[in-house]
Amino acid sequence: MKESRLMLVQYATAVAAVALVSVHLIMQGVIYPYATAISFNNILSVYRNGFYAIFLEALLVVVLVHGFNGVRIILNEFRQTKPWETWVDLGTVLAIVVTVAYGTRTVILAVFGGASG
Amino acid sequence: MKLVVQRFDPFVDAKPRMMEYAVPGRDGMTVLDALLYARDYLDHSMALRFSCRQASCGSCGMKINGRPRLACYTQVAELGGKKVVVQPMDNFAIIKDLVIDLESFFEKHRGVVPYLIRADSQEMEKPSAEYMMKPEELEKVLQFTYCIKCGLCTSSCPTVATDSKFPGPQALAQAYRYIADPRDEGGEKRIELLDDAHGVWRCHFAGSCSFVCPKGVDPALGIQLLKRHVMSGRPPRGGGEGAKVWAASVSAPPRK
Amino acid sequence: MSVGGEKAKNRRGIHGWLNPYHYNAERWAYFFQRVTGVAILLYVLGHLGDTSFFVGGPTGTGPSPSAWAFIGSIFENSFGHLILILVVLVLFFHGVNGVRLILAEFGVILGKPSAIEYPYKPKGLSYGQKVLIYVAIAIAVAAAVWAFLVLFEGLG
Numbered sequence: 001m002k003e004s005r006l007m008l009v010q011y012a013t014a015v016a017a018v019a020l021v022s023v024h025l026i027m028q029g030v031i032y033p034y035a036t037a038i039s040f041n042n043i044l045s046v047y048r049n050g051f052y053a054i055f056l057e058a059l060l061v062v063v064l065v066h067g068f069n070g071v072r073i074i075l076n077e078f079r080q081t082k083p084w085e086t087w088v089d090l091g092t093v094l095a096i097v098v099t100v101a102y103g104t105r106t107v108i109l110a111v112f113g114g115a116s117g
Numbered sequence: 118m119k120l121v122v123q124r125f126d127p128f129v130d131a132k133p134r135m136m137e138y139a140v141p142g143r144d145g146m147t148v149l150d151a152l153l154y155a156r157d158y159l160d161h162s163m164a165l166r167f168s169c170r171q172a173s174c175g176s177c178g179m180k181i182n183g184r185p186r187l188a189c190y191t192q193v194a195e196l197g198g199k200k201v202v203v204q205p206m207d208n209f210a211i212i213k214d215l216v217i218d219l220e221s222f223f224e225k226h227r228g229v230v231p232y233l234i235r236a237d238s239q240e241m242e243k244p245s246a247e248y249m250m251k252p253e254e255l256e257k258v259l260q261f262t263y264c265i266k267c268g269l270c271t272s273s274c275p276t277v278a279t280d281s282k283f284p285g286p287q288a289l290a291q292a293y294r295y296i297a298d299p300r301d302e303g304g305e306k307r308i309e310l311l312d313d314a315h316g317v318w319r320c321h322f323a324g325s326c327s328f329v330c331p332k333g334v335d336p337a338l339g340i341q342l343l344k345r346h347v348m349s350g351r352p353p354r355g356g357g358e359g360a361k362v363w364a365a366s367v368s369a370p371p372r373k
Numbered sequence: 374m375s376v377g378g379e380k381a382k383n384r385r386g387i388h389g390w391l392n393p394y395h396y397n398a399e400r401w402a403y404f405f406q407r408v409t410g411v412a413i414l415l416y417v418l419g420h421l422g423d424t425s426f427f428v429g430g431p432t433g434t435g436p437s438p439s440a441w442a443f444i445g446s447i448f449e450n451s452f453g454h455l456i457l458i459l460v461v462l463v464l465f466f467h468g469v470n471g472v473r474l475i476l477a478e479f480g481v482i483l484g485k486p487s488a489i490e491y492p493y494k495p496k497g498l499s500y501g502q503k504v505l506i507y508v509a510i511a512i513a514v515a516a517a518v519w520a521f522l523v524l525f526e527g528l529g
Contacts, residue, residue, distance in 0.1 A: 003318045004348050011475050018468045025461070029523040038445070040438045043427060060421075067414035074407065076314055077280045078387070085314065103421050109428035113435025127381035183395040207385045217383070260489045273396070275403065278389020297486075321406070322477055324399030324498050333493025335486075337399075341497065342480045 006069065013066035020059040027052075047110040060103040068095045118142040118193060120151050122163060123204040126213050133211075135202075136160070142193060148181050148201055149188035152215075164214040172331050175267030179215050180204040185269040185329050206272035222268050225284045229292040229310070234303030248300040261294035261339050263332040270326035270336050282315035286326035289317055290336035293343040296352045304352025312347050320344075397498060402506045406470050409463040416460050423448060454524040462517040469509035477502045 027046070028037045036042050046052045072092040076085060120140045125133035138155040149167055156163040165188075167177040172190040179188050182196050185206050193201055209217035233248070235241035264287060271277050271285035284292070292311060296304040311317045320340045327337040346352055385392070390407060393400040426444035429437035447453075476482045482505070484496030 002312055003314050003316060004312045004350070007318050008348065011478075014471050014475060018472060021464065021468070029520070033527065034523050035527070038449070040427075040436070040441045043441075044436055063417055067410070067417060070410050071414060073319070074411075077276055077283075077319055080280060080282050080315065099418065099421060102425065106421070106425045106428055109433065109435050113428055113433075115436050125377060125380070127377040130377050132377055132380050205383065207383060207389065209383060211381045211383050256488050257486050260486050263489075275385075275389045275400070278385035279387060281384075321403050322399060322474055323393075323396075323403035324495075325396045327495035327497040328397040328400070330493075330495070333489045333491070333495065335489075335493075335495035335497045338480075338483055338486060338495065338497030341478050341483055342486070344478050345480055348479075 010066060010069050010073075013062045013069075016058075016062045017066055020055070020062055023055070024059055044110070047107070053107050053111050057104060057107050060107070061100055064096055064099050064103070068092050068099075071095075118146075118151065118198060119200045120155055121200065121202045122152070122155065122215070124163070124214050125205075125211055127211060133204075142198060144194075146193045147189055148179075148186070148191045148193060148196075148203060149177055151193060151201060152188060152203065164212070164216045166216050173265060175265035178206050178267040178269050178272065180206050180272070185272040187267060187269070187331050190331050206268060208272050208274075208277045209268065217268075219268060221281075222266070222271055222285070222287070225288040226266065226291060228284060229288045229295070229307060230303060231291045231295060233295065233298065233301045234306075235300075236302045250299060254299045258294050258297050261290050261297075261334055261336075264291065264294075264334045264336075265332055267331065269329045269331065270334075273325040273329045275323050275325070276319045276321065280315055280319055283319045284311070284316065286320070286336035286340060289320065289343060290326075290334060290339035292317075293339035296343065296346060299354065301352075304346070305350070308347050308350060308352060311343070312350075317343055317347050398503055398506050399498060402470055402473075402509075406467060406474070409467040412463050413460070413467055451525075457524060458517050458520045461520040462513050464513075465516040466509050466513035469512050470506065473502060473505035473509060476505075 028034060031037075032042060047056075069092065072088055075088045118140050120138045121135050122138065123133050124130075124136050138159050140151045140154050140159075147170075149170060152163070152165055153167075156165065165177070165179075167189060168174040169176070170189045172187050175187070177188040178185060180186075181188065181191055181203055182201060188203070203215065205211050205215045205217045209219060209222065212218050233241070266287065268287070270290075271287050274283075274286050276283045277285050289311070292307050295301045296307055317340060320337075322337060322341060324337045326340075327335045330336060391404065393404045423444050425431065425433070426440045427437070428435055429440045433440060473482070482499070482502045484499050484501075486496070
């Protein structure tokens with residue numbers, strides 16, 4: 001992918017992250033008082049209203065793509081050998097896939113999982 | 118006035134050392150005056166580069182009290198007048214003492230093909246008339262033509278500190294100077310060269326290049342304006358026809 | 374190879390990123406943008422881990438009040454809240470400064486090139502975009518104060 005396209009992704013995820021993180025913080029401290037917002041029952045009900053789960057998934061993807069792409073940029077500036085750049089690029093994709101998968105698992109289990117312990 | 122100079126001969130010394138010289142101050146003394154006094158009367162072995170003494174040639178770029186400056190253009194009084202610490206500019210290989218190797222700097226400048234490219238190679242080699250330029254078109258590139266290739270901007274850039282493939286603010290500002298020039302038709306090819314993992318996108322607008330530039334070139338502005346065109350893949354107004362004659366007429370070395 | 378070969382290369386290295394002293398406000402903003410970005414990513418990775426305890430942690434199968442209470446007992450205390458306030462501080466600086474960078478990198482809030490005269494005031498370091506650095510600091514501090522009020526004073 002051309003670097004200009006990757007930077008467009010970086011800028012787009014930056015703007016999206018500003019919006020989505022703001023909403024997330026408003027949910028945690030303005031819409032609901034903090035203590036209520038982090039209570040088990042409140043979280044269960046907002047996850048299961050459908051829209052918030054999709055919102056959280058979007059937040060997850062946007063923040064992780066932006067963050068790991070940023071780290072890729074920092075690491076590529078640090079050293080410029082071909083093996084380093086190849087491993088950094090692969091590592092970035094792997095890190096995004098693994099962390100998005102783990103976060104998505106949380107969302108899916110919260111929405112669809114049966115209650116446990 | 119205490120003048121502290123970094124001395125280092127890579128073929129003799131394992132690491133740099135700082136030498137102090139007591140230099141008698143006088144009104145209007147520049148750092149270059151102080152260095153030449155120290156070299157002429159106190160230590161003939163000191164190596165430094167200078168030429169015009171009037172901020173035109175760009176030869177005397179050095180790190181003075183922690184920041185890249187031209188020695189001829191920096192008054193001792195503006196630094197407090199008591200102690201001046203002079204070191205070679207960062208991010209350039211040291212030849213000896215304050216003399217640095219600018220070959221990589223010039224190579225990166227050559228890498229952006231810093232001359233006008235025209236679609237018609239015959240016409241480019243043997244123009245039949247002047248290339249016309251309106252005053253308002255000139256104003257868009259004029260300040261970037263003031264570059265004296267002193268290297269202060271490249272020395273101050275945080276990306277240049279670690280990324281050896283990054284062209285640096287000087288080369289990027291000159292790339293913009295040619296892309297934005299209405300007489301140039303090689304914009305698309307220059308843009309293509311700059312759109313890679315170590316090209317224009319490794320500038321993060323720290324702005325130190327514009328902060329230290331002694332000629333008001335403002336490379337940071339040029340680079341941010343360049344990014345728009347690299348993002349779109351198009352120079353300001355067409356100007357891509359020159360790409361067809363690029364390979365034939367350009368003998369710039371490929372960027373490593 | 375010369376005796377002082379490595380030193381002769383004279384690259385600032387990573388100190389070049391981490392040393393904004395003697396330079397302009399935008400350089401300081403670059404330094405903090407990098408540091409806060411890495412800090413936020415580390416927090417986000419930790420946050421992914423701790424929020425997964427809502428569904429019983431890495432080995433869980435669904436919503437688990439006991440696992441959630443367990444992770445709450447570790448993080449829901451004064452020290453945890455102080456960390457959250459710090460995270461809010463760096464997050465808001467990174468976000469607002471990031472918006473400033475996007476606007477600047479598209480040349481929107483910078484001046485236009487012109488026929489310059491001495492003394493040179495670079496338009497790339499224009500007042501407009503510089504002010505946004507201080508706006509980012511102000512918003513970050515205000516957000517951290519708000520976070521303190523929410524977490525310690527029960528606001529909201």
